[in-house]
Amino acid sequence: MESPEIAQKESEMRARQLERSRQLAVHIEAGDDEAANRLIEEMGRMHESLLFAELGKLTRDLHEALNAFRLDSRLSEITKNEIPDAKERLNYVVAMTEQSAHRTLNAVEESLPMAESISSQARDLSKAWQRFRHREMSTQEFRVLAQDVEAFLERTGGDGESIRRNLSDVLMAQDFQDLTGQVIRRVIHLVQDVEENLVGLIRISGERLAVPEPKRKESKGGGDGKGSGPAVPNTSDGSSEVISGQDGVDDLLSSLGF
């Protein structure tokens, strides 16, 4: 883990130590104890300063690695805000799809008996009508048939309208696919974001210091011309001013001169 810088310092120091050692030998041979002691102290200090340099570099590396980790706070932001947010969004999807399914089932359950009764009554009337056509019907029976036909036509008119209304309701209930689809796409974006950041984190811990600039995705929300999908209650959507319902939109637009 030695940097070239430190290796160079070491070789420089070795050269100086060698030089001092030669001087030291000269001093000792000459019996100059004072000068010899001074040189020994100096050599000790040289060694220490190299140690300190190495220690300083290690400290700086550690500091930078920790900073890089903290810089990548996108990940903590995700865990703190966006994952709970995404859970809330997925709950919204569950609620919306459930609501749509019930709306559809209600309409079907209401319409099926009507359709069944229309077709069975039509079958009965058709049989009676054939008997009338073949002149197999008494006047009394025909009077009953005429009443039945009248009642049938009236009921079918009403039931037909109910079935039409229910089918329209089934049609409108399908809007959940669009609304939940937009929300799910948003959550998919978040999952991708988490994935990228986790890969980044692994890279940081794998090769210390080779830190990629953490990717920062601006939160989506209107300003950039891109929409952000339906506003989901109890999520970050609450932070911007959301108009609730068509009436709110109409009021706002009319205040703008519409």
Place this chain on the structure above:
Amino acid sequence: MKILIVDDFSTMRRIIKNLLRDLGYNNTAEADDGSTALPQLMNGSFDFLITDWNMPNISGIDLLKAVRADARLKDMPVLMVTAEAKRDQIVEAAQAGVSGYIIKPFTADTLREKIDKIFERINAGG
């Protein structure tokens, strides 16, 4: 009356198409994004544009701006049908010259009402 319906979700396009048919508008075409809608608008003789906001390539607001910036298309009525409900967005659409703004989820009545209102205004204006 030829109407172009623009939404990236085919389910929503079908819903709007069916509602329009109920209202007596049978001549409709569809596009799944602003980028496919614009060439259609340029080539086809459309009278009315209904568009979503949140779409992958060219969003509804940018499509609206492109329509208003085009000499031949600029007077076309544009109805926004979208889940985008932020105040700033509605104001932005109004400033860009939107003719009507419907929030999803909406009802058949709302769609009829807004379309009627747009034509009332056009007829009154000219």
